């Protein structure tokens with residue numbers, strides 16, 4: 039599991055550790071890891087041109103010490119000081135001793151244009167707000183230049199805790215982060231600015247709960263429901279799908295397509311699209327008598343393509359088994375009916391649907407995805423899966439939010455959400471907790487999207503078909 043901790047937790051762990059170590063030891067660990075990453079990226083250090091963008095805090099100190107290490111290996115290193123009188127004294131002295139040079143911001147853009155590597159040490163976890171005005175032209179010059187850009191700890195200008203980006207920020211090819219990932223490195227929009235992320239251990243002991251957790255292959259493999267020798271279809275769980283309408287039969291077919299690949303032993307479909315569902319998936323149990331009379335299920339999925347059928351949504355919400363609410367269901371569900379449920383609820387909005395539920399503009403949700411997911415989970419007393427390039431899953435009782443990074447922009451295709459709902463509902467029926475069902479489904483779905491797309495456009499049914507390959511890949 040990859041985890042990310044808040045700045046407050048990182049600071050506390052750093053204080054504990056610093057009290058036990060000689061002065062400056064931690065910064066040397068950071069600088070050594072940073073210099074190694076820069077050297078890897080450069081390939082040949084000797085003779086390369088390196089520009090350090092140095093702010094007024096310890097983030098700049100890391101850059102200066104790493105620059106000194108590169109200068110000792112024969113790189114031509116120039117430090118551009120944004121606040122010359124406040125630059126890290128020890129770091130500056132080390133750089134000078136190693137033969138590095140120092141420049142003000144005048145002329146920095148030309149230096150950047152000629153550089154092989156730009157190291158962004160403007161600001162790290164001590165940053166407040168977006169980049170200050172004097173740093174903006176440097177960030178822009180770095181973005182234009184052919185140089186590789188390495189961010190120290192975080193791309194300067196992004197918010198470490200929330201992943202929000204206010205105004206301009208540095209766009210890095212690689213971020214070298216210390217001690218632990220920071221939430222902003224895993225959540226969009228900030229994640230996009232970080233490039234690939236390399237974690238350098240500096241010995242921090244993080245006792246507190248993580249802000250974010252990102253499942254990896256082994257975590258997902260451990261959560262997948264596997265049939266045992268005693269399993270029959272009922273023990274493996276039956277998932278009920280209340281989806282589709284005369285107008286949108288396809289949503290029903292796609293939700294069933296996802297559900298069939300999610301580990302439940304059987305899929306029961308309830309609604310007006312039974313003919314279309316059976317034609318495509320003859321193994322589905324179908325009923326047109328409404329959710330309550332359809333027979334026992336261990337979890338429901340309600341909403342995809344139901345149009346204005348509020349009665350079905352209300353009926354499903356009274357069930358005493360886990361319910362996944364998606365798409366039209368999110369609009370039609372009475373908030374009080376969701377909050378009043380005793381069994382778990384999993385809501386799966388995209389940013390637009392989440393915005394409607396929160397009563398804010400879509401852009402607000404996109405800019406503050408982590409806060410939005412948490413807020414919705416709290417308001418509804420439900421697990422909330424907020425879809426997007428970095429899908430988030432927040433639990434109703436707070437705690438670490440799951441973040442999924444397997445997604446691909448090819449998944450932004452009609453019907454892809456219906457497949458995800460069916461898949462997650464199937465995992466709920468197989469007995470996974472709501473947060474696990476949501477995050478495992480997002481993981482498999484993202485991977486399936488990658489496999490299906492392989493660099494070309496895909497339809498949602500292709501994604502459903504690739505879920506089995508994703509499942510096998512995870513178990514390998």
Ligand SMILES: NC(=O)C1=CN([C@@H]2O[C@H](COP(=O)(O)OP(=O)(O)OC[C@H]3O[C@@H](n4cnc5c(N)ncnc54)[C@H](O)[C@@H]3O)[C@@H](O)[C@H]2O)[C@@H](O)CC1
Nearest residue numbers: 052065068094095096097161162163164165166168170191
């Ligand atoms: N504390 C530690 O033990 C360690 C810290 N390390 C580094 O130290 C960093 C934190 O250092 P600091 O606490 O000094 O904080 P930073 O260096 O992140 O930033 C604080 C400084 O930047 C200025 N600043 C704040 N917001 C700004 C903005 N938007 N634009 C421009 N300047 C801004 C502040 O006036 C302050 O001088 C970490 O991100 C990491 O890079 C590493 O050396 C590892 C060890």
Ligand SMILES: [K+]
Nearest residue numbers: 161190192194
């Ligand atoms: K930085």
